[in-house]
Structures are given as C-alpha cells and as structure tokens.
Amino acid sequence: MTLHSPGTALVTSLVEDATTAPSMHNAQPWRFLHRVAGDTIEVYADPARSMPRADPRHRALHLGVGAAVFNLRVGAAWRGWSASVRPLPDAENPWFLAEVTLRRATDPGESDDLAALRPALWRRHTSRHPFSDERIPDAILDRLRSAALLEGAHLLLPGPWHTDTLRGLVHDAELSEAMDAALRAEITNWTRLQDRRGDGPADGIPSYAFGPRQHGVSAPVRDFDMPRRVTGRSTADFEQRPQIVILGTADDRPLDWLRAGQAMQRVLLQATFDGLATSPISQPLEWPELRETARDPRSAMGFVQMLIRLGYGPVGEATPRRPVADVLNLV
Numbered sequence: 001m002t003l004h005s006p007g008t009a010l011v012t013s014l015v016e017d018a019t020t021a022p023s024m025h026n027a028q029p030w031r032f033l034h035r036v037a038g039d040t041i042e043v044y045a046d047p048a049r050s051m052p053r054a055d056p057r058h059r060a061l062h063l064g065v066g067a068a069v070f071n072l073r074v075g076a077a078w079r080g081w082s083a084s085v086r087p088l089p090d091a092e093n094p095w096f097l098a099e100v101t102l103r104r105a106t107d108p109g110e111s112d113d114l115a116a117l118r119p120a121l122w123r124r125h126t127s128r129h130p131f132s133d134e135r136i137p138d139a140i141l142d143r144l145r146s147a148a149l150l151e152g153a154h155l156l157l158p159g160p161w162h163t164d165t166l167r168g169l170v171h172d173a174e175l176s177e178a179m180d181a182a183l184r185a186e187i188t189n190w191t192r193l194q195d196r197r198g199d200g201p202a203d204g205i206p207s208y209a210f211g212p213r214q215h216g217v218s219a220p221v222r223d224f225d226m227p228r229r230v231t232g233r234s235t236a237d238f239e240q241r242p243q244i245v246i247l248g249t250a251d252d253r254p255l256d257w258l259r260a261g262q263a264m265q266r267v268l269l270q271a272t273f274d275g276l277a278t279s280p281i282s283q284p285l286e287w288p289e290l291r292e293t294a295r296d297p298r299s300a301m302g303f304v305q306m307l308i309r310l311g312y313g314p315v316g317e318a319t320p321r322r323p324v325a326d327v328l329n330l331v
C-alpha cells in the first residue's frame, strides 16, 4: 500500500455504501474489484443477475450499476475522498462498466453536495405504499431537476394528460405481463415469500416489501404479488393524483444508461433528503412500444430511462443485500 492508497478498510466501507443502491428486482447485478496497492475500484456487471426477458438489452442492469457507482462517489465524498469515474474503460469487455479512481480530496469543500447525501443512502427504500395527495413544493422539484442535470440527464414533470397516459401505460404493461409466462417466471424467481427481515435470501424482493394491495388503480405501483398471491396481505386506497417524474437522456447507449443510473440515484437521494418517499417504475419501459409512448413528444428528451413516483408517505421497508465479501474481490 502506498501513502496515497485508499486501503482495504475504506474500499470495503465504500462498497458497502454502493450496495445500498436500487436494482431491478433487487438482483444486485454488480461486482467490485480492488487491487490492494492501487487506488481504483473496478465495477463490473454480473450477467448471471440479469433479466433476459424483462431486460434483454441490459439497460436496467446498467441503471442499477450506475446507481451503485453514484453511491461510491457519495461515500467517498463523505469520507474526504474524491472519486472520479471512467465509464466503460475496456472496449473489449462490455461487463466492465466503470473504473473509479480514489484520491484524497485536496479542497475539503469540493464535494460537499455529494457528502450531504450520505445519510439518505441508508434511509432510501422503494415505497410501494399509498402516498398522500399533498403536492410537492416547486422548490423541491427544482432541486430534483438540478440533481438530474448535474449527472447529464433530464427530469420532466408531466402535466395532467401525460400523467394519465403514464398511468395507462403501467396498466397496459401489467396486462402484457400477465400474459407472458417467461416474464412471470422471472418475477417469481426474484420475489420471496418472507414476512420479516433477516430470515431469507440476501437478494430478490421479499413479500414484506410488496406494500398493500391497491383498491382500484389510481396510482402506478407494481404488484409483485401478481404471479402467486400472498395470503393475508392488506389492501389500501392509494393517492388519487399520483406525482410521477420522468428521467431521460438524449441517447440510448450503455454510456447513457450508466449516466441515467447515476442521475436516478442522485434524484432518489435528493428526494429522500427532502423528506419524500420514492418508488422507481420501469414496467412500461420493459415493452419497446410502451416505452416510446412514455415520452412527451413535445420535449427534447430522446429516451425515457425511468419513471419515479414521488410523494409524502411511508418510506418503504429495507430489503436484503448480499454481504460485501460476496461482491468485492480484493487481489
């Protein structure tokens, strides 16, 4: 280890922060590698944790790994280090998604904005609970728009007709899903019947995080119970006027997906910091024709990368994560 090496203890803590990231079906499709004398963390996608049916191009997988990379940056800033990201460093290896170089921060204030988000890392959980109809103040929405812009993405707040269209698209996606045996099998594979924390596998979505069953269909919330039906699950009325934001990028290449993942996580953490509950929605984006319709044709946003339902309500339950030793390779 040289004087400037971050050391394995720091790298281990940073990877622990990284793994709090959201990922499709909580598959946690990431691996990290640190060479002990060096100053980098290499971030790889784990293709064994991809969703061949719902995500054949690995777009969602890149978003999850991008979110983990953003967490590395937040964790580093909070500990007085700067983390610079080189995306897709190896043209020969499409699973090598980012190389993060760590340096002691020379200007202590340079990443205050990132460091301030660190407490939200551990508080953010996807909430599939009802939110209130209280409107989100413009000042908060402006901060969320800036968060996306800082990461090279755009955040759009759809008007009433567009929100209705998005609700309809989520519903259409649900119907298509119900008729697609391979997709249902994938969801069954990544969901767990599990009442309490700590007594199940370290990945997938446990049934305690499904949220209540919805009366009517006013809010776009994915029902992960769909393939099987958990007994004794409560039902609830959801908000009548859901607040959804659209995150998008100009292009649609792996580089854009990584960027979108970092932007998504910055928006989710900023929203958590500002007291909002959050819930990513990718259902309609898993069907190319529905994804295209999710765009606002009047906006310059080329490609929709994620929908996020926001509001005031319960934060959501913490879901399991694989231990750092299973995802970090020290060589």
Ligand SMILES: Cc1cc2nc3c(=O)[nH]c(=O)nc-3n(C[C@H](O)[C@H](O)[C@H](O)COP(=O)(O)O)c2cc1C
Pocket (backbone or CB within 6 Å): 020, 021, 022, 023, 024, 025, 026, 060, 061, 063, 064, 124, 125, 126, 127, 128, 204, 205, 221, 222, 279, 280, 281, 282, 283, 316, 317, 318, 319
């Ligand atoms: C690319 C991507 C797509 C997702 N799609 C959905 C979705 O359609 N519906 C949903 O309820 N959650 C969705 N999520 C949230 C994940 O289910 C959630 O992150 C995961 O179960 C881990 O839980 P956590 O966010 O509470 O840490 C998505 C997350 C990502 C990164």
